[in-house]
Amino acid sequence: MVYINVNGEKGGSMQSTGIILAGGKSSRMGENKALLAVNGETVIERLVRELQSVTNDILIVTNTPEDYHFLPVKKVSDRYPNKGPLAGIESGLYHSTNDKNIIVACDMPFVAAETMEWLLSHLEGYSAVIPEVNGQIHPLLAVYHKRVREIVEKCLEANDLKLQIFLNQLKVKKVTEKDMTRHRLVNFEQSFFNMNDPSDWRKAIQISSKN
DSSP states (O other): OOOOOOSSOOTTOEEEEEEEEOOOOOTTTSSOGGGOEETTEEHHHHHHHHHHTTEEEEEEEOSOGGGGTTSOSEEEOOSSTTSHHHHHHHHHHHHOOSSEEEEEETTOTTOOHHHHHHHHTTOTTSSEEEEEETTEEOTTEEEEEGGGHHHHHHHHHTTOOOHHHHHTTSOEEEEEHHHHHHTTOTTHHHHTOOOOSHHHHHHHHHHHHHO
């Protein structure tokens, strides 16, 4: 795997930060989901590769940075330990150097650069862009303005850890599968596939073999 330096300008990238949340305990999977291989490539390697084409900076939020020593991107830890994905979002936004930020969970093996770029392009005038696919919202494949970090921090300090409590305080642009179909995004539904347990991993391998 060859990686390019994302800490400078490169053609086609937005002034945005890609934030990969890799702090979960993977209790249902039984092993680190980010390091599972799909089609000969770990999930987190693929995410970094896709993010490289649409952002000019990438960081991984993880409490085990040694697991990702092979990736030439910045690793940061939760500033509010043991408080779930909301803490990961807060840490990512805290360390980000850009206003536009795309949050991606580490268990989503098919996130496409095209989908992420499209989401990033819709942030103007909003605090967040949240996809809703098949009636389910996806706050962990979504775009956030850096300024919402203060709201995240207030939620964490109040121990309001549900993502919906946080989202209710934002000016959100919700995008649906109809929007994505209208803009002719290819295979966008696969971007929102995530792996929770070994059966999902097996399904991901099957999907990958057909692509």
